[in-house]
Amino acid sequence: MDDLLLPRSGAANPSSRALGTNPGSFARAPDLGGPLAFASPDTPGMPAPSERTAWDFLPPGWQRAGAFAVAPPGFVPVTQLEHARLGIVTPEMRRVAAREPHLTPEQVRDEVAAGRMVIPANRRHLALGLDPLAIGRASRTKINANMGASPVASGTAAEIEKLEWALRWGADTVMDLSTGGDVDAYREAILRASPAPIGTVPIYSMILGRRLEDLDSDAILAGLRRQAEQGVDYVTVHAGVRRAHLPLVAARLIGIVSRGGSLLARWMLARGAENPMYEHFDALCDLLREHDVTFSLGDGLRPGGLADATDRAQLAELSTLGELTERAWRKGCQVMIEGPGHVPFDQIEYNMKLERRRCHGAPFYVLGPLVTDVFPGYDHITSAIGATAAAYHGAAMLCYVTPREHLGLPRREDVKQGCIAYKIAAHAADVALGIPGSRDWDDALTQARAALDWDRHFELAFDPDLARAYHDEDLEERADYCAMCGHDWCAVRLSREVRGLQGDAAAAAPAAIGATSGSRPLAPSCPRSGGPRGAPAGGHDARR
Numbered sequence: 001m002d003d004l005l006l007p008r009s010g011a012a013n014p015s016s017r018a019l020g021t022n023p024g025s026f027a028r029a030p031d032l033g034g035p036l037a038f039a040s041p042d043t044p045g046m047p048a049p050s051e052r053t054a055w056d057f058l059p060p061g062w063q064r065a066g067a068f069a070v071a072p073p074g075f076v077p078v079t080q081l082e083h084a085r086l087g088i089v090t091p092e093m094r095r096v097a098a099r100e101p102h103l104t105p106e107q108v109r110d111e112v113a114a115g116r117m118v119i120p121a122n123r124r125h126l127a128l129g130l131d132p133l134a135i136g137r138a139s140r141t142k143i144n145a146n147m148g149a150s151p152v153a154s155g156t157a158a159e160i161e162k163l164e165w166a167l168r169w170g171a172d173t174v175m176d177l178s179t180g181g182d183v184d185a186y187r188e189a190i191l192r193a194s195p196a197p198i199g200t201v202p203i204y205s206m207i208l209g210r211r212l213e214d215l216d217s218d219a220i221l222a223g224l225r226r227q228a229e230q231g232v233d234y235v236t237v238h239a240g241v242r243r244a245h246l247p248l249v250a251a252r253l254i255g256i257v258s259r260g261g262s263l264l265a266r267w268m269l270a271r272g273a274e275n276p277m278y279e280h281f282d283a284l285c286d287l288l289r290e291h292d293v294t295f296s297l298g299d300g301l302r303p304g305g306l307a308d309a310t311d312r313a314q315l316a317e318l319s320t321l322g323e324l325t326e327r328a329w330r331k332g333c334q335v336m337i338e339g340p341g342h343v344p345f346d347q348i349e350y351n352m353k354l355e356r357r358r359c360h361g362a363p364f365y366v367l368g369p370l371v372t373d374v375f376p377g378y379d380h381i382t383s384a385i386g387a388t389a390a391a392y393h394g395a396a397m398l399c400y401v402t403p404r405e406h407l408g409l410p411r412r413e414d415v416k417q418g419c420i421a422y423k424i425a426a427h428a429a430d431v432a433l434g435i436p437g438s439r440d441w442d443d444a445l446t447q448a449r450a451a452l453d454w455d456r457h458f459e460l461a462f463d464p465d466l467a468r469a470y471h472d473e474d475l476e477e478r479a480d481y482c483a484m485c486g487h488d489w490c491a492v493r494l495s496r497e498v499r500g501l502q503g504d505a506a507a508a509a510p511a512a513i514g515a516t517s518g519s520r521p522l523a524p525s526c527p528r529s530g531g532p533r534g535a536p537a538g539g540h541d542a543r544r
């Protein structure tokens, strides 16, 4: 029997602090301060973690001094990375630790200093009321919701409503991807209203009102400066798409599916020049550093179908993103990396661990990935499956996909469904990874379920209204069963009776029931009893 138990790997999974954890997780022990913070064990053949971190890419004139660094005389730190390198714990780091009690402020500082964690917190947005959070594999998995006005649907009130709706359903950050209407005014209103970090893709605004081919370095820097001054916390910059990569796309089934990537590819072909985001990357760094805007280095060549996953174009861009990560760190900027896309399930671990190696553990922010292409209308599900695996294998933030992906502009219900699918993915990964305390919520709900405490059950559910409505549709009373199996077939009720009988037997002959020692306190047994009378439709695990 003992040889059938799930093996422990590393230390006990600390995802449940109150009760300890069954040996059910294969997660490695947390290794804060090392390259493996809350990572899955590596399947043989996976790329090893990079041996370098942001510490290996200090700005010119900086020196390591013990655990921290010393900057040139007169230097004034601006970014969270610069403060961390100097050993300073900022108020934002303290806030992050308060929101995630498994981390100390000093651990947050050290993860930021290593480049494995970012705190996207534009100084102006902080002044407007931003509540800072961290994105990094030592912290809980975060989810992002995309929103924004389109040329056919726009309005400030509508955008604020979308923001509040996304936050209501658990979005940790929101990206404003507006491409129509008064995008500048929408952005300002969103930043004033949002306690969550706001990200953008600035090239969208840069080309509004001008021909793409007319985009130049002045327009790029002016557009970026405007958004940095407004308070945007992180920006997608597709600087990794290079002219030399474009021929690699020819063999693809679907080519380039990133809006920013396709726009820049067209610009490069029209102008016969290198990507201006790449050419002027150092100037972009200087500008973003001034306001501590975090880079989200975009995956302009991400695959748009399973057939194109992990191809030469995607990998060539990833290599460039590694180079840009090093350059941004030398400029004192915080960096995260964007990732695919559409990836077969078996390639997800490789993609996550390749990024960890090539980009030295910079937080990976992935879109899905979708693990199959043939379920349009259900891509919140196809992608949440991939997102769970991605987070388990190293991704730090998951960009949601809604049921309307590939088909149309998400509506309110699509946003809700996308957020919920991704909260499931993020939470499942956190439990599997052993993020301390993450399973306590599950255990509390299981206890309520075991006690047939319906009100507590609803209260703990992520969507209490839905849980209550489903229950009450068939059976409004709070009985010791529900309509799924009915009274006589209710396994939970029967189990409570069994455990009650075992308790009685234990009281009578304790030595005879050693196998139950260590079981948790039981709820009182159900006063009602009776044998099964008809075939159940199923319910809980009773259906097996």
Ligand code: SF4
Pocket: 480, 481, 482, 483, 484, 485, 486, 487, 489, 490, 491, 492, 493, 538, 539, 540, 542
């Ligand atoms: S075992 Fe069946 S009847 Fe009992 S609570 Fe679960 S689903 Fe409802």
